[in-house]
Amino acid sequence: MGIIDLEGLEVRLGNRTVLNGLTGALQGHVIGLLGPNGAGKSTLINTLLGFHRPSRGSAHVFGLDTHRDRAQIRAGIGYMPENDSFIGNMSGVRFVRYMAELAGLPAGKALERAHEALFFVGLGEVRYRQVSTYSLGMKQLIKLAQALAHGPKLLILDEPTNGLDPIARQRMIQLIKDIRKEGSVRLLISSHLLPDIDETCDEVLILKNGRIAALRNIEEERRSNRSFMELETVGATEQFSVRIRGLGCECACFPGGRIKLVIPDHVEARDLYVIASEQGVQIRRMNQRRDSLEDIFLRAMDQEWAGPAHVSL
Amino acid sequence: MSVYKHNYRGYDGKLTPGWARIFVLTRYGYAEAWSSKITVGIFILGLLPCIVFLFAIYLANNPMARLLLGNHAPRILAINAGFFLDLLQVQAGPALVLAAWLAPRLITFDLADDALPILLSHPISRFGYVFGKWVALSASLSLVTWIPALVLFAYQGYSSPQPWAAANLPIAVGLIAGALIWIAFLSLLGLALSSWVKWRVVATGVIFAAILVPAGVGGVMGAVLRTKWGLLLNVPFMMSVLWQRLLGVPGFASSEASLPTAGISAMLMLACLLCVAMLYARIRAREVVRG
Amino acid sequence: MKDQIIFENVSKFYGEVLGVNRISLAIPSGVTALVGPNGSGKTTLLNLMTGLVQPSSGHISVLGLSPGSATEFFSNVGYCTQFDSFPRGITGWQFIFDSLMLHGMSKAEAARLTRESLERVQLGDAANRRIAGYSKGMRQKTRLAQAIAHHPRVLVLDEPLNGLDPMARAESIALFEELGRQGMHLLISSHILDEVDRISDRVVLITGGYLIAEGNIHQVRQEVREKPMQVFIRCDHPEVLASKMFAINHCVEARLHADGGGLLLRTGDIDQFYSALNAIAAEGLVKIEAVAPADDDANAIYQYLIGSDGSAL
Numbered sequence: 001m002g003i004i005d006l007e008g009l010e011v012r013l014g015n016r017t018v019l020n021g022l023t024g025a026l027q028g029h030v031i032g033l034l035g036p037n038g039a040g041k042s043t044l045i046n047t048l049l050g051f052h053r054p055s056r057g058s059a060h061v062f063g064l065d066t067h068r069d070r071a072q073i074r075a076g077i078g079y080m081p082e083n084d085s086f087i088g089n090m091s092g093v094r095f096v097r098y099m100a101e102l103a104g105l106p107a108g109k110a111l112e113r114a115h116e117a118l119f120f121v122g123l124g125e126v127r128y129r130q131v132s133t134y135s136l137g138m139k140q141l142i143k144l145a146q147a148l149a150h151g152p153k154l155l156i157l158d159e160p161t162n163g164l165d166p167i168a169r170q171r172m173i174q175l176i177k178d179i180r181k182e183g184s185v186r187l188l189i190s191s192h193l194l195p196d197i198d199e200t201c202d203e204v205l206i207l208k209n210g211r212i213a214a215l216r217n218i219e220e221e222r223r224s225n226r227s228f229m230e231l232e233t234v235g236a237t238e239q240f241s242v243r244i245r246g247l248g249c250e251c252a253c254f255p256g257g258r259i260k261l262v263i264p265d266h267v268e269a270r271d272l273y274v275i276a277s278e279q280g281v282q283i284r285r286m287n288q289r290r291d292s293l294e295d296i297f298l299r300a301m302d303q304e305w306a307g308p309a310h311v312s313l
Numbered sequence: 314m315s316v317y318k319h320n321y322r323g324y325d326g327k328l329t330p331g332w333a334r335i336f337v338l339t340r341y342g343y344a345e346a347w348s349s350k351i352t353v354g355i356f357i358l359g360l361l362p363c364i365v366f367l368f369a370i371y372l373a374n375n376p377m378a379r380l381l382l383g384n385h386a387p388r389i390l391a392i393n394a395g396f397f398l399d400l401l402q403v404q405a406g407p408a409l410v411l412a413a414w415l416a417p418r419l420i421t422f423d424l425a426d427d428a429l430p431i432l433l434s435h436p437i438s439r440f441g442y443v444f445g446k447w448v449a450l451s452a453s454l455s456l457v458t459w460i461p462a463l464v465l466f467a468y469q470g471y472s473s474p475q476p477w478a479a480a481n482l483p484i485a486v487g488l489i490a491g492a493l494i495w496i497a498f499l500s501l502l503g504l505a506l507s508s509w510v511k512w513r514v515v516a517t518g519v520i521f522a523a524i525l526v527p528a529g530v531g532g533v534m535g536a537v538l539r540t541k542w543g544l545l546l547n548v549p550f551m552m553s554v555l556w557q558r559l560l561g562v563p564g565f566a567s568s569e570a571s572l573p574t575a576g577i578s579a580m581l582m583l584a585c586l587l588c589v590a591m592l593y594a595r596i597r598a599r600e601v602v603r604g
Numbered sequence: 605m606k607d608q609i610i611f612e613n614v615s616k617f618y619g620e621v622l623g624v625n626r627i628s629l630a631i632p633s634g635v636t637a638l639v640g641p642n643g644s645g646k647t648t649l650l651n652l653m654t655g656l657v658q659p660s661s662g663h664i665s666v667l668g669l670s671p672g673s674a675t676e677f678f679s680n681v682g683y684c685t686q687f688d689s690f691p692r693g694i695t696g697w698q699f700i701f702d703s704l705m706l707h708g709m710s711k712a713e714a715a716r717l718t719r720e721s722l723e724r725v726q727l728g729d730a731a732n733r734r735i736a737g738y739s740k741g742m743r744q745k746t747r748l749a750q751a752i753a754h755h756p757r758v759l760v761l762d763e764p765l766n767g768l769d770p771m772a773r774a775e776s777i778a779l780f781e782e783l784g785r786q787g788m789h790l791l792i793s794s795h796i797l798d799e800v801d802r803i804s805d806r807v808v809l810i811t812g813g814y815l816i817a818e819g820n821i822h823q824v825r826q827e828v829r830e831k832p833m834q835v836f837i838r839c840d841h842p843e844v845l846a847s848k849m850f851a852i853n854h855c856v857e858a859r860l861h862a863d864g865g866g867l868l869l870r871t872g873d874i875d876q877f878y879s880a881l882n883a884i885a886a887e888g889l890v891k892i893e894a895v896a897p898a899d900d901d902a903n904a905i906y907q908y909l910i911g912s913d914g915s916a917l
Contacts, residue, residue, distance in 0.1 A: 037741035079434040102435040104328035151324025184323035273885030282878035
């Protein structure tokens with residue numbers, strides 16, 4: 001039994017079947033939700049929140065049915081929607097306090113925790129200003145603050161880094177990591193940015209056309225070792241690659257001094273360096289590729305795409 | 314000396330019971346409504362007629378005044394069901410103004426920046442959301458309708474030389490019932506119309522129009538078709554008739570213009586259902602756009 | 605210069621409010637990235653370039669054309685804005701068709717170009733549905749299609765990947781690279797710096813309305829002299845590597861990575877550093893697992909030149 005259990009979940013909107021028989025148990029601490037546009041990610045989130053009723057099958061969050069027990073589930077969920085969503089004429093504190101009280105906190109505690117949440121996300125200085133005067137980054141942060149204030153058990157973040165500039169994005173990712181470290185909250189993050197998901201999640205659910213395309217634990221994937229390697233070299237790359245082939249490695253050269261190779265068991269990185277020293281070649285980048293999230297995603301999409309069709313001017 | 318780190322911490326304390334959430338909405342809605350000076354202004358202006366009525370009660374029970382007015386006294390200063398009917402009718406106006414001003418304040422701020430997904434992701438159903446706002450609005454309207462009316466009733470009971478209150482208790486009941494019907498209807502109408510209109514000022518205008526325009530249309534209909542059924546569109550008229558009957562005042566309108574209670578109730582019910590349908594369509598966490 | 609986009613001492617003020625101040629730029633063909641925090645003047649810069657606003661002072665020339673000769677100018681410039689509004693009630697096809705008709709071409713020609721651009725962004729089958737029903741990613745694709753439909757020579761894109769799923773992002777990036785190779789001038793504004801690295805080699809950095817840096821990413825990095833180059837090395841005995849490095853190289857700083865399995869080294873002379881690394885690795889005392897330049901990318905430039913509060917450092 002995981003945090004989220006899906007049993008043949010089918011959801012119809014209008015006369016379209018958007019979610020088509022999802023079955024799986026999500027158990028990770030931080031779950032990433034990926035998929036192309038229209039795959040059903042928003043619909044899945046809305047179903048977990050109890051906004052849509054399954055037409056067939058069921059979904060359970062912490063063992064509670066998403067339709068029948070939706071009031072109970074909502075008390076334990078914090079939701080950060082993708083679009084702007086706030087009450088403009090309230091101050092930051094009042095808004096977060098309001099949401100916390102709606103979630104069930106007594107008034108005094110709600111006020112305390114509202115201030116805590118605002119301080120934690122970094123809105124301490126602007127908490128008394130009206131939310132309608134906030135910048136884009138602040139509006140994202142206040143959505144996070146109101147989702148956290150009541151101490152939920154599951155935090156659902158829909159595109160948390162949407163529209164944020166690089167520094168704000170890093171700060172948001174760091175906040176997510178801090179929340180993860182604290183340990184009492186599970187997270188479900190939906191995003192289009194693979195690096196964000198890669199950095200924060202330990203399990204990914206990939207949807208395609210309303211079905212599950214992949215459900216993988218990437219924490220385990222990371223640990224497993226593969227013998228692929230990527231190098232970036234400066235110097236006599238061609239001769240270098242000839243010598244490595246001599247060692248028994250398969251390798252392919254690319255422009256810019258990039259080399260991709262498969263290392264057999266008897267060869268080590270050190271051997272490559274010996275050859276590099278002899279040849280006067282600098283190895284500027286080396287990493288062992290394991291199945292990165294991008295590979296997992298592409299395989300799930302089961303597509304190989306070439307570039308776009310030739311574009312004429 | 315210690316260094317304190319303030320990180321996120323979970324919450325595992327007590328939670329308020331489920332039904333209390335609705336009253337969180339009411340409390341905040343009420344605070345929002347009364348935070349504006351205009352609300353206070355309307356409220357004060359709305360109570361001014363009550364001051365006049367209060368004065369009338371004082372005069373009615375004051376022997377000196379009766380002496381001064383001489384023969385006219387019984388007619389002008391009779392404090393009976395008719396007197397309270399007049400009070401209700403007069404106070405209905407301020408109630409409408411207050412409703413038209415407050416209802417948009419309660420709903421439009423939530424809809425303007427799409428706060429509904431966040432609001433409804435809390436343990437509050439759509440019905441609970443609307444109900445909480447409705448209670449806030451009704452409570453505010455009560456302050457200009459049956460509460461001052463009851464105060465006047467009590468004052469009359471107190472200052473009357475004969476024991477008056479016990480004998481006229483049905484009037485009090487009629488007052489409360491009549492006012493509550495008007496308030497309930499206005500609140501529902503106000504909330505429904507505000508949820509469909511984007512700007513608060515326009516919403517206020519629409520609420521006024523929703524009461525006054527059908528009345529005009531009904532009047533025209535009645536004149537052209539020479540029927541009394543046009544009056545079924547005239548909400549203020551229907552309410553007057555209803556209050557008459559609740560307070561037990563003998564009918565002043567001629568029988569051609571008198572409407573059956575069943576008809577009035579049916580129209581009001583219909584209007585309320587329409588409002589509920591409007592709210593149902595608008596108050597949802599997700600819009601589904603077709604085609 | 606007829607093959608560059610030139611800004612000469614351009615300033616733009618909105619009343620008292622500063623848009624951009626004394627900007628001088630020369631943008632060649634190919635892909636150039638525009639990077640900066642929210643509110644830094646990026647949108648003003650893009651609006652100036654596409655002729656939507658006129659500068660308060662200074663002179664702009666886009667491939668020798670100026671916004672004065674509107675017909676010629678606008679038929680050569682395509683602009684994909686970041687703002688998500690469309691006329692109400694129309695379909696994607698109509699939106700692009702209408703904007704093409706504004707260029708004065710025949711209906712048949714406009715229809716052909718509309719079809720072509722929709723295919724290029726892979727929006728063919730949804731084109732006849734109303735835009736109001738599109739997902740965010742589809743709306744983004746529609747805007748992109750409209751910008752490229754009339755085959756402009758200059759393409760200005762304001763956060764074009766916002767809302768696109770990973771596959772669509774990669775396809776769009778490939779499309780931009782292709783267009784750049786064919787001689788188009790592309791200026792792409794983005795917050796996702798790893799994608800900026802992938803898309804282009806040239807970067808324009810702006811903050812607070814001022815131009816902070818411009819040019820090839822690696823050259824800009826090297827010019828930031830106060831910060832010596834950083835390299836991250838994952839190995840099994842980082843302390844041994846650190847001491848050896850200090851002994852034989854101009855290594856300025858060595859920091860152990862938090863997880864104890866790697867070393868962050870700062871060096872004044874990057875070439876010597878790599879040669880030294882070769883020698884140490886060849887000796888075999890330290891087993892190198894991975895090598896990566898830690899700050900030779902857009903992210904590093906952003907961090908060093910634009911502080912965490914968005915002001916120039």
